[in-house]
Amino acid sequence: MPIQNIKSHAEDRELISNYDLVSSAHALLGGIDLDVASSKLANQYVEAKEFFTPTDDGLNSQQWYGKVYLFPPSGTYFWEKKAQRWKMTRSTSPTLVSSHAVWFRKLYKTWLAGEVEQGLYFTNCPDMIRYEQRLFDFPVCILKTPPTLLKNTSEGISKHKTCTSLVVYLPPVNASGEATEKFIDLYSHKGRILY
Secondary structure, eight states: OOHHHHHHHHHHTEEEOOHHHHHHHHHHHTSOSEESSOOHHHHHHHOOSEEOOGGGTTTTSSOOOEEEEEOOOSSEEEEETTTTEEEEESOOOTTOEEHHHHHHHHHHHHHHTTSEEEEEEEEOOTTHHHHOGGGGGSOEEEESSOOEEEEEETTEEEEEEOOSOEEEEEOOGGGHHHHHHHHHHHHTTTEEEEO
C-alpha cells in the first residue's frame, strides 16, 4: 500500500470529541491537564495543557498525571510478550482486546496508583459494559442521545454520528463525594447516571 494511502486511512480513523463533551469535561475537572490519546488537530478542540499523539505512544511509553481526559482510539490490541507492550492490530481474533478496554485499564491503574488525580473516560463502544465491568465501580453516565463526533478525514473535518456512548468519572480520592455530586449535576441532563 502506498504511503499516501496509509496516511489517508489513518486520518479517516480519527474521531474527535465534540464541543459539548469537551466543555463538560473542562467544567467537571476544572481544566484538562492531559489528553492521553490525541493529536495536534484533536487538541485544537480538546484544549488540554498537554497531549500525546500516536507516535508518543501514550498507552505504553508515557507518564500519566493530573486531570486526564481519555477518548480511546478505535481498533484492537494484542499484548506483545517480547516487547512487553500493547500493540494495535487490524487483525481479528477472539484473543484480541478492544482498544477501549485496554486504555480504560491504563486509566484505572494510574488512578489507583495516585498518578492520575481525576479521570474522565468517554467511550462510544457500548460493549465496554462487558469488556471492562470495573467501570461500574465509578459514576457512569449513559448518554441518552448518541453524540455527533468530529471525524478527521483526508478531506478535512466532518461530522460523525456515533452509537450508544458512556462517560465514566474517576474522581479525586480525597473528595470523591463532592466530585461525584458535581458529575451528577453536570451530566444528569445528558443521560442516566449510575453510581
